[in-house]
Amino acid sequence: MTLAMAPSAGAAAAVAFIFPALQSSLSPRSPLTHFTLPRLRLPCFRVRVLESFTYKDAAPFQSVCQQPWSKPFRSFFHVRAVASPVELETGFQQMIADTKRKYYMLGGKGGVGKTSLAASLAVKFANNGHSTLVVSTDPAHSLSDSFAQDFSGGQLVPVVGPDAPLFALEINPEQARAEFRASSQKEGGSGVKDFMDSVGLGGWVEQLSELKLGELLDTPPPGLDEAIAISKVVQFMQAPEYEKFTRIIFDTAPTGHTLRLLSLPDFLDASIGKILKLKQKLASATSAIKSVFGQGDGKDTATDKLELLKQRMVMVREIFRNKDSTEFIIVTIPTVMAVSESSRLRESLHKEGVPVKRLIVNQLLPPSSSDCRFCTIKRKDQSRALDLIRKDPNLKELQLVESPLFDVEIRGVPALKFMGDIVWQ
């Protein structure tokens, strides 16, 4: 059997591999070169069957992804091949190619379609066998509306419809903030602890109260919304009930919130670092100073816990910046204002070290043979915005994914599947 990669325009590279199982049955006419797969240089290939005498079910074209768990790729693979890595490296096949957990964050200006696209991606992942969780960190949730199912309540809710398990979670910072205020007014402060426990930040309260800094919690600190979302990320990584999820999608709040969310781990890491340093400096200070930071009983559990919290924050920060596990997808619409904001977002994400590969341009007018005057003008306008993207230094290198303006409202799993099948290819 002979396989060849589908030739791509220009940048084709000829490589040759052998499947060990088929090696003996290969035609003597096929000149074979044994070839180990270059390590992860080309994660996905498109292969075309030229001759086949053993591999009867082979489709004329196939996408083959190099997956760490797939043995054939670790050893040898087929015969002559020409690859088009750029096209496939960023395609949907590559997004589903790995069973290791991946995080996708969709963000952009308000109202551009982040929720619809996040929900459609979640449905598509689930329908491709990935156990998926879609989380909304936007205080103004629309995930329930998008799925036409109720996810309010701050708990994991199974989504009805997709093939593989899909769960949704709406983190409700507004409600959390109100609860926080109410509980902090309760006597004894146990209300604060209960509340913080409920959002996964109980440890933090303990640490703060052991440090006698509990009064700081009387006022919600700036960025509490983001802290709650972050604490959930930490839960995802550590709690057994989240272990099953191989794809986690964040439908984020509009740009400003998102940037705060991304910079928060650094901020907390730095703050905790400062407290720890200060504590070390004051280790031999007077008992009066010691009473501010702890009991001085020799066990120093507060320091240990702070260290743990610091490590968690480092973990979250690493996840946000790990290009193997995380991708931030910018969503925009073809207007000058949205493109300008996307460019600034991309710049900030770049500074934060957050990996971005794709830019989705949503709500593009589909082609039509009989345009009304409005459509013609609108299409020209959109085309100008697309030109702007192609010239923008922050955006031009991203893979452009076009998503049409649908003539029906995208709501419910079947509609999201429809959208996903068009956009995520």
Ligand SMILES: Nc1ncnc2c1ncn2[C@@H]1O[C@H](COP(=O)(O)OP(=O)(O)OP(=O)(O)O)[C@@H](O)[C@H]1O
């Ligand atoms: N490609 C599309 N075609 C038609 N309607 C769309 C498309 N994308 C999104 N919409 C509609 O636009 C509206 C806003 O979409 P969505 O809620 O997904 O945006 P968002 O960016 O998440 O908004 P917000 O910033 O308010 O959270 C919704 O009514 C949605 O159905």
